[in-house]
Amino acid sequence: MKKLILSSIFCLLCSACITVTAQNADSLTIKRIFSDALTDTTSYHNLRNLTGHYSARLAGSAQSLKAVKWAEQVLKNMGLDTVWLQECRVRHWDRGEKETGKVISVKAGNHNLSICALGGSVPTAVKGLTAKVVEVKDYDELKKLGREKVNGKIVFINHPADPALYITFAAYGGVAGYRVHGAVQAAYYGAVAMIDRSSTTSHDNFPHTGIQHYADTVNKIPALSVSTNDADKLSRWLKTDPDLNLFLKTSCSELPEITSHNIIGEIRGTEHPEEIIAFGGHLDCWDICQGAHDDGAGVVQTIDILRIFKSVNLKPKHTIRVIVYMDEEMEQRGAKAYAEAAKGRKHIAAIEADRGGFTPWGFSIDASNEQVKKVQSWKNLLLPYGLFYFEKGGSGVDIHDLKSQDVPLFGLVPDSQRYFDYHHSVNDSFDKINIRELQLGTATIAALVYLIDQYGL
């Protein structure tokens, strides 16, 4: 018995020793990953090039096709094992000329609005449209007004995002639905157009665009976004003159679909090349911005993970793969093409970076409780880098379709406070990127990829 006890203690100590040694080795490797990321400027320069030369790269646009060639060349220059393009058909919606929004009122004065069409919107008539405006805060108010008071008018949905919510994605989530479905709701009551207060807690002067959807059951009416400052002003002018007129002119068009591509690059695994750890961001961005945080950052970060593995001489056991997705903003056609092609292949994890290049907190994890616990067991290795967040939650729309294939999904979670100041607006430009924050996001994903490669899920 004594011997058994001693032997048990010995075993315990022994396994503790192994654990400590492994933790130390992991800790050193993760330190090398962070040091490499923080001292290298490749991803920052990649982002400068991408945003400088290929801004406004909405799926279907000429800019997006040039950006595909750019991304392919960046990956080809890295000396990876394989780089290839994966075809996907994408919509080609085009904004046309810059939109006009003009308040016309004897009592409230004439004023230009800072306004833009929402993604996928139909145009106004060539000469524009002029109509009175009804302001509502939500669909309940719209319903109360009913067809009688809405018919023939422009519905102005003025629902401010709630600044009191700590996580800005929650504030955004509370209002983005008005952008996406507002035109359908307004058209149901006979509205001739819908303008939505921009989906941001920020008080600024530029419209924030984004996708909106039509339904087959009602008329397709022009759908636009107005800057938050101008939404406040319009609301005041409507109090002065409820009968003011608003002139709107947009010339958007839906052109024939075209062929575009995801861009994929990988380093093959030394032990399990058939098993894949995938990570990526999306190359497309809205046509009114550079797409620096959304999602140029995610693209250059996930590309840079492959550079880091080479730079610190980590030879992954499993294949590690970057996917530069096409068309996140409109219809996720790239994501669907990738998920379709992935059937029958084994992905042991997929990670998405699409919440801006800010100081990382950790990951939102869409996986089993056991897998979440496994990741949480690595917390002590990551806390020295401010990474404290490893919780069950959604990942991202580009990897979401892999869920039906039982792939554990991860979304990089950065600090969210500034994201919606920039999101889908001209303010999402390269000068809003802090190099250290960007690099830390890269290192954070690289560290997770390393741990998954070492210990699985």
Added chain:
Amino acid sequence: MKKLILSSIFCLLCSACITVTAQNADSLTIKRIFSDALTDTTSYHNLRNLTGHYSARLAGSAQSLKAVKWAEQVLKNMGLDTVWLQECRVRHWDRGEKETGKVISVKAGNHNLSICALGGSVPTAVKGLTAKVVEVKDYDELKKLGREKVNGKIVFINHPADPALYITFAAYGGVAGYRVHGAVQAAYYGAVAMIDRSSTTSHDNFPHTGIQHYADTVNKIPALSVSTNDADKLSRWLKTDPDLNLFLKTSCSELPEITSHNIIGEIRGTEHPEEIIAFGGHLDCWDICQGAHDDGAGVVQTIDILRIFKSVNLKPKHTIRVIVYMDEEMEQRGAKAYAEAAKGRKHIAAIEADRGGFTPWGFSIDASNEQVKKVQSWKNLLLPYGLFYFEKGGSGVDIHDLKSQDVPLFGLVPDSQRYFDYHHSVNDSFDKINIRELQLGTATIAALVYLIDQYGL
């Protein structure tokens, strides 16, 4: 026995109930604090006024005296129980005319350097000085060169801050000593001036100033800071032409000391008015910037705590007090005056906000292990606001002198990644402030003040 067990269980449940109820009440109060902070813009507007009208408010300057009046008026307008000024004598060092730094070399060309005098530096001769330059990375290299190679020359200390360090304060800590003591070390070997690479990981074009100290044992020589980009260039030019000349001209002067003030405001406690929870930031800033993050942010945040307590109708049991400190940057004379006057008064906690207005992580705590544990027991109440950091560590130089009076000290710890991009340079301006990040810092301190007021330490 059965009864006893049941009764014990009952007691346990009961105390658990009380704990849960208290936690819920605290959780709701903290939510109200954060909601109020995130929806109110007072502190942001205060900071816009302070930085817009009273930039360059170095202790002793005319601007600093105007800023004192501004802060006094802000506090007086808040309807506090007491507002008063606390006298302190401060140095009056003046930069004089903008500095000149010029490389003169046939081989390397003539180039202006982006350069400024360090705080407290003596001037060059009126006509400036011209000398050859020796570049060193550290004091070991300086020692190796010795008097023979240093005498009569300008010592250029070119020690880059280490970007690989995650916490930028660690990177800064690794190089700031060269700024503070470099002139003494250089003068010891006969140097005629010292120029230091700016103490930042950032690669930028503006010099970052800061205090430097002389010793009585060696000559006082002009001490300057050069931008990191120009430090890199100067280093390259010195490789091309080791004999190049550098012309330096500064006209700083040390004027007679003047009287200045801390500004203090408080809400008296309802149960223990004689016991004080103090918090503050420093009003003075370097004379080449607006001092938005350092430390206008800390000033408006800690002032705003009193507004929040009134706004959400919290009546503190203990007196809560804001101290707007004078002269953190040079000699901490305000801090010393406050600590001296505090003797015999009971401070149950002191909190300093002086690391920039960025997304808060939590607090660095200079207190007993038991007190740190008590604060950590509140973690679950604060984690919903991204506050995960409650660790033993230094607080801040303005409250540090209260340590000898056994006061538990707290330093607000925000994300540090961007701080040294701005620190002590013209880049520390109001446009670098994000309103939400600023407000979250305020709410974080207010929540801690509330918990200390409720439960003590």
